Amino acid sequence: MFFNFLLSVYFTAFPSPPGNYINLTKDSFAGSESFRQGQKIVGTYFFYWYNIYTKEHFINHDGSDALVDHPITNDDYSYSSPNWWAREMRDVKSAGIDFIAPVYWGVPGYDSWSFQGITKMVEGYDILLDAGELPPKIGLFYDTSTLQHNPPGTHVDLTTMEGKQWFYNTIRDYFSLIPPRMWAMIDGRPIIFLYSAVFAKKQDPKALEYVYKSFENDFACRPYIVKEVSWQGYADATYAWGGALGPQWHDVLALGPGYDHHAVPGRQPLVRDREDGKFYQRAWESLLAKPVNERPDIVMVETWNELHEGTDIAETKEYGRKYIEMTAKYSAKFKEGAKQ
Numbered sequence: 001m002f003f004n005f006l007l008s009v010y011f012t013a014f015p016s017p018p019g020n021y022i023n024l025t026k027d028s029f030a031g032s033e034s035f036r037q038g039q040k041i042v043g044t045y046f047f048y049w050y051n052i053y054t055k056e057h058f059i060n061h062d063g064s065d066a067l068v069d070h071p072i073t074n075d076d077y078s079y080s081s082p083n084w085w086a087r088e089m090r091d092v093k094s095a096g097i098d099f100i101a102p103v104y105w106g107v108p109g110y111d112s113w114s115f116q117g118i119t120k121m122v123e124g125y126d127i128l129l130d131a132g133e134l135p136p137k138i139g140l141f142y143d144t145s146t147l148q149h150n151p152p153g154t155h156v157d158l159t160t161m162e163g164k165q166w167f168y169n170t171i172r173d174y175f176s177l178i179p180p181r182m183w184a185m186i187d188g189r190p191i192i193f194l195y196s197a198v199f200a201k202k203q204d205p206k207a208l209e210y211v212y213k214s215f216e217n218d219f220a221c222r223p224y225i226v227k228e229v230s231w232q233g234y235a236d237a238t239y240a241w242g243g244a245l246g247p248q249w250h251d252v253l254a255l256g257p258g259y260d261h262h263a264v265p266g267r268q269p270l271v272r273d274r275e276d277g278k279f280y281q282r283a284w285e286s287l288l289a290k291p292v293n294e295r296p297d298i299v300m301v302e303t304w305n306e307l308h309e310g311t312d313i314a315e316t317k318e319y320g321r322k323y324i325e326m327t328a329k330y331s332a333k334f335k336e337g338a339k340q
Contacts, residue, residue, distance in 0.1 A: 043184070
């Protein structure tokens, strides 16, 4: 009971957001650019938990190699480096990808690499702008595993007001760290991808409604929520995780180059062979084989750099820039309305 009491105190006194971009007005978006509803765009899930200086996500706890695929260079490969962010975002853009959805594990009130990495991302974005380059826009991939796995040890129940607050405040905290001029938006509405609902203790269709209303109060705009198909309640669009294993056709198409998590301790073997790029090629060509009016408006590449599971299309020692070049080719055809 004492533990529950501590949680109730935490929930009723949520910390303030960590960033300054909060309590926005319509004027806060002056000069911001936005995608249009119906425009063909490509995004990717961007993992930023790597830190070569501390060996985070480079080395497993037993000292073994944590990666299936490896960066072309380890030089400054860290979420703490604005230059790393700039380098990766430059490559994202060269792949014909319009926006990234950083995979966010932030927990309200707990300073962590998730917060620190986002602040460095903002600096990296401006490095590109100052160099006269156009970076990809920035959305959100909310890794909802934090609803179960988090520092307070709370299994968040979304049928409660406290749970809804936790859920929304995670989203609020992320956007408070990023200037609105950088946001990936559709018709002025910032793009939010929600990972699986399975991590919530209980879910409530009204939880998404709570997010819409609260976000509009804090940020003067309504978000564009893309929910994983496991979620209840209204959202603007749906998608399914698993595109790296094969195309997942919903409002948003998820596709990827293959899968192999043999370097992750404790997992059963699971491999979807890349077939020297042919698997990825077939995924894109299955999209281009459809009539233009039957194609989804958004394609999400799964993933940019999940090096543990071998779903990356970023430049690596194993594949060089092959998948960047393939993505640029097919992304251009998709946006042009071309056929195979």
